Amino acid sequence: MALKLQEKLDRFPPVICRLLARHKDGGRVVAWRTEEIASRAKMSPAEIMLLSQRVSWDGVPVDTMLRFTTACDIDLDDHLCIKRKLDHLAKLQSTLPRFLIKSPEWESTLKHLVAIAAQPPNED
16 A cells, blocks of 8 residues: 555654655765765755754745755656655664764764654654
């Protein structure tokens, strides 16, 4: 069963997209750095940092959302990409991936984002 767009957006809020942003570098998996994501998204690093801390897409313009998800290598239209990212998300929820902990941005950025992602959803 294919996920509807709203289900994809709920499963991949900005903070999760940022934590799943990774690529291979010489055979090893590494986290995309903030500056790399910013360059790929044609946004400033400050915009990436603010967006990365969000737990929902509420109020985020569609063009910004698409630039950010694309820069994080998440293609919401690609069934195989979503399946792969759901697998990565399951691993992220069970244990911290090595590529996050080994990132130069672990202490300054990623550790904080993991804490944000671990918080229960805010029920209004």
